[in-house]
Amino acid sequence: MTALKDVAKLAGVSLMTVSRAINNPEQLSEKTYQKVKQAIEQLNYVPDISAQKMRGVAGKTIGVLSLGTATTPFSVEILLAVEQTVRKYGWQSFVINTFEEDPDEVEQAVDALLSHRPSAIIIARNGLSRIRIPPKLAHFPIVLANCITEDLNVASYIPNDFQGQFNLTQLLVEKGYKKPLCLYIPENAIAAKERQNGFEKAWFVQPNYEMPEQFFMPKDLHEYTCGADPLKKLLAENRKKLDYDVIVCGNDRIAMLAYQLLLSHGFRIPEDVAVVGYDNMVGVAELFLPPLTTVQLPHYEMGEQAALHLIEDRTAKGKQYVDCPLVVRASC
The missing domain is CATH 3.40.50.2300 (Response regulator)
Incomplete structure (x- = not known):
């Protein structure tokens, strides 16, 4: 394995000069720096980072x-x-x-x-x-x-969960949706209130818009297996009619449950009822059929x-x- 002394020998400089070239190149003239750099490249020298840390010179x-x-x-x-x-x-x-x-x-x-x-x-x-x-x-x-x-x-x-939900809700307003059912994540989650505020800020600037029906998952429950339970109950009560035109889901996992419930009851997405999510789950959101409109977590x-x-x-x-x-x- 190439050592620091090998680089110094090939470049015709001291060990200290090689060390400066690696750690503080601004302290060297351009000519000296280039000599050391060429030697490093020729010998394929890799600095020993652990040794630098032991000497206290690796400050980045x-x-x-x-x-x-x-x-x-x-x-x-x-x-x-x-x-x-x-x-x-x-x-x-x-x-x-x-x-x-x-x-x-x-x-x-x-x-x-x-x-x-x-x-x-x-x-x-x-x-x-x-x-x-x-x-x-x-x-x-x-x-x-x-x-x-x-x-x-x-x-x-x-x-910025407020901004993300605000922009999504603006899209729903522009598309003419009037009767949303909101299935939010647990109310004690930091993101939950921000998303609810973002939804309401975009929703209630429109004239004659009614208060949407909103449900939060139980506190401290993050498995999301019950995230669509309010929709499940509504469908059980009336299998052929749903008094909503869009399901606003707190995340993509809740949206996945909503898809399964709606499709199993014969509803078409988005022709009969639209569905939107949140998170843009890696490797999953684009696999929904039809593909899910959602918000990307950055x-x-x-x-x-x-x-x-x-x-x-x-x-x-x-x-x-x-x-x-x-x-x-x-x-x-």
Whole structure:
């Protein structure tokens, strides 16, 4: 394996000059830097990052504490965005995945994170929620992705759920829908109230629009198997008629249940009743028949902005909203 001294010998410079070329190239003349660079390329030399950290010279490493993000297909793009962004700017990153349900596991993950000597930390979660920041991390530069906290005054990059639902509801108004049935996620979820407010803000600016019928899933229930129960009950009471022209679902999983119920009772989508979702589930939303109109959760953008926050040394604190794009398909 090529060593630092081999590069120095080929370039005809000292070990210190090679180290500066790798870590602080601005301290060298262009001629000297190019000599070292050519030697590195010729020998295929790869810097020993772990050794740099031990010497305290690797100051551009972001550690990501992943709270289930690495094992959840819907949010793994947060981590992809962090990795691609830091590479683009010449930084390094690594991920330690854990789950909040086990405090001992979280503590072990934090210790593993610190053993890599990060210069800054991103905490990312698989679903928008309020988290506790481990005390051992409190003195690091920290930014959050897809989560918020009351422990420290730090920047939190989260979905703009108000905007996402507002734009979706505007689309429904423009298409002339008058009688929505809203099947929301649990009311205590952070996103739930924002989405309800977004819906009502867009819905009630129209003249003569009635209050829609709205249902929230039971609190703390996130399996979504009962997400379409109000629709199921309505269909059981009257199998041939439904007094709604659009089902507004709190997420794509509830929309999937609504599809199954409607189609099994002979309703056509969207001819008899339209259906819209939220999340744009990875690898799933486009497989609905007909394809589902929904809202994209900006997982990649949240990871990207969290990384840039640290790289660019931004000073913003608190909630930083990332827009949720509307994805129009054939279900409405």
